[in-house]
Amino acid sequence: xxxxxxxxxxxxxxLPALAASLVGGLVAxxxxxxxxxxxxxxxxxxVLVPALLATRGNVYGSLGxxxxxxxxxxxxxxxxxxxxxRLRAAVAAALANGLLVSTFAAAAAFAVLTLLGDTVAPFPIxxxxxxxxxILSGVALAGVVVTAVFAGYRRGRDPDTLVGPLVTxxxxxxxxxxxxxxxxxVLAVAGVL
Amino acid sequence: xxxxxxxxxxxxxxLPVLLVLTLVEIGSGLVLxxxxxxxxxxxxxxxxxxxxxxxxxxxxxxxxxxxxTSFHLGTLSFDIDDEHLVGNAAATFALALSIFPIVGVGAxxxxxxxxxVRLSLWxxxxxxxxxxxALAVLVIVVTLSATYVxxxxxxxxxxxxxxxVTNTCDVLGVVVLFATVQALL
Numbered sequence: 555x556x557x558x559x560x561x562x563x564x565x566x567x568x569l570p571a572l573a574a575s576l577v578g579g580l581v582a583x584x585x586x587x588x589x590x591x592x593x594x595x596x597x598x599x600x601v602l603v604p605a606l607l608a609t610r611g612n613v614y615g616s617l618g619x620x621x622x623x624x625x626x627x628x629x630x631x632x633x634x635x636x637x638x639x640r641l642r643a644a645v646a647a648a649l650a651n652g653l654l655v656s657t658f659a660a661a662a663a664f665a666v667l668t669l670l671g672d673t674v675a676p677f678p679i680x681x682x683x684x685x686x687x688x689i690l691s692g693v694a695l696a697g698v699v700v701t702a703v704f705a706g707y708r709r710g711r712d713p714d715t716l717v718g719p720l721v722t723x724x725x726x727x728x729x730x731x732x733x734x735x736x737x738x739x740v741l742a743v744a745g746v747l
Numbered sequence: 748x749x750x751x752x753x754x755x756x757x758x759x760x761x762l763p764v765l766l767v768l769t770l771v772e773i774g775s776g777l778v779l780x781x782x783x784x785x786x787x788x789x790x791x792x793x794x795x796x797x798x799x800x801x802x803x804x805x806x807x808x809x810x811x812x813x814x815x816t817s818f819h820l821g822t823l824s825f826d827i828d829d830e831h832l833v834g835n836a837a838a839t840f841a842l843a844l845s846i847f848p849i850v851g852v853g854a855x856x857x858x859x860x861x862x863x864v865r866l867s868l869w870x871x872x873x874x875x876x877x878x879x880x881a882l883a884v885l886v887i888v889v890t891l892s893a894t895y896v897x898x899x900x901x902x903x904x905x906x907x908x909x910x911x912v913t914n915t916c917d918v919l920g921v922v923v924l925f926a927t928v929q930a931l932l
Contacts, residue, residue: 560834565841568809572846575805576853579798584857586797587790593783600783601776604800608772608917611804612765612910620757629752640752647757655765662773672780722805726797 571719578723582607582730592737598667598674599737602684605659606733609652609688610725614695617648618721621703622713632704645700649692656688657681679740687736691728698724768914775800775918778925785928791864791871792928794854796921799875802846803882803920807912810839810890815904818894825895832891839890840883847879848872870931878920878927885919886912 586603593600621644624630630638660680667674674680702720703713779786779796786793817823817831825832851872858864864871890912897904 555830555834557830557834557837560830561837561841564809564813564835564838568838568842569845571809572802572805572842575801576798576846576849579801580794580850580853580857582797582801583794583854584861587793587858588862590787590790590793590862593787598780600786601773601780603796604775604779604917604921605769605772607797607800608768608914609765612768613761616761624752643752643754644757647754647761650754651758651761651765654762655769658766659769659773662770663776666773666777667780670777718808722801726801730797 571722574719575722575726578726582726585730585734589734589737592734592741595741596675596679596683596737597672598663598680599683601663601667602659602680603730603733605663606656606684606687607726607729609655609659610691610695610729611721613648613652613655613692614699614725615717615721617644617696618699618703618717619714620644621700622707622717625703625707625713632707634700634704641700645696648696649689652692653685653688656684660684679744682740682743683733683737685736686739687729687733690732690735694728694732695721695724698728764910768910771914771918775921778918778921782925782928785932789864789866790862791855791858791866792874792924794858795850795871795875795878795924798850798854799878799882799924800917800920802843802850802879803886803916803923804913806839806842806883807886807890807916808909809842810835810886811894811904811908811912814890814894815908818898818904825898836887836891839887843879843883843886847876850879851875874924874927874931877931878923881923881927882916882919885923886916889915889919 625632630641664674664677664680703716706716707713813835814823823831855864855868855871893908893912894904897908
């Protein structure tokens with residue numbers, strides 16, 4: 555193979571996945587740019603954004619990879635109903651890890667900003683926003699990853715090649731959408747209290 | 748060895764890495780916080796943030812995965828005229844050149860539709876393309892160095908290189924965007 559052949563093959567293989575995540579990233583960006591009022595109302599929220607988005611990608615990407623490996627090995631059946639015990643454990647672990655890490659991110663952002671002497675929203679507001687968005691996006695992403703990987707596998711597609719683009723696209727999109735829902739919900743509740 | 752499928756075992760395998768990566772991502776969040784005022788003033792720049800981070804991370808993870816496969820197949824050598832090394836690096840650069848103009852036009856166009864823009868289309872595209880070119884170079888340097896280190900210390904590049912590269916490139920995405928905005932605005 556010449557350099558040109560290697561480059562052409564690498565380009566062709568990577569372009570569809572990058573294009574898919576481009577769409578997810580752009581929609582997430584538009585949601586973020588529509589969140590300016592909330593970003594002003596909750597100082598420190600912007601600092602949390604990369605950590606929360608990366609957590610969605612890391613946790614649910616790993617869930618997807620785990621399920622697709624198990625399908626290849628015949629460890630689980632591609633059915634949501636009937637509730638395979640292993641599948642339930644994997645989804646529960648992803649949700650639990652997602653929530654733990656989101657809370658940790660909120661606490662770490664609060665601690666660092668306080669140490670730096672920057673303005674930062676009250677601790678309960680940041681943690682509640684991270685938790686609510688973690689629950690909502692976690693349930694949505696687990697549902698999408700499990701059904702899409704199963705559906706792809708039943709149609710004879712290799713789930714390994716589905717997981718990456720699927721999670722980067724929906725992870726950004728749901729991560730940002732539910733962050734907006736969560737921060738509005740938390741601010742509304744805080745306003746009532 | 749595969750992890751057992753229980754909540755406890757999966758958590759024990761994943762949580763430490765996730766916590767460390769979160770601290771790294773908080774670092775990139777702090778860089779965002781440094782130019783929060785500019786981002787809030789120009790919504791089209793805010794719209795560039797997730798897509799720039801995502802594309803930089805993806806370019807890194809694709810290059811790392813491909814180099815790691817060549818490495819496992821024994822076709823990779825760390826030589827300036829190795830065709831896998833040069834070809835994959837060239838593809839990363841070409842991918843960045845194809846994607847980042849669309850990133851700029853898309854971010855400007857969608858923001859114009861949804862919340863209104865204050866910067867011209869050309870400014871946003873220039874920021875996006877300049878960031879993309881700088882990121883392509885950095886992604887190539889970071890990925891080749893990480894793969895080389897894994898190779899020298901006989902670590903499996905699949906385990907180490909991909910998560911390190913993806914999250915480093917996430918952070919670089921924010922840093923480069925920050926630097927480009929300061930240079931061009």
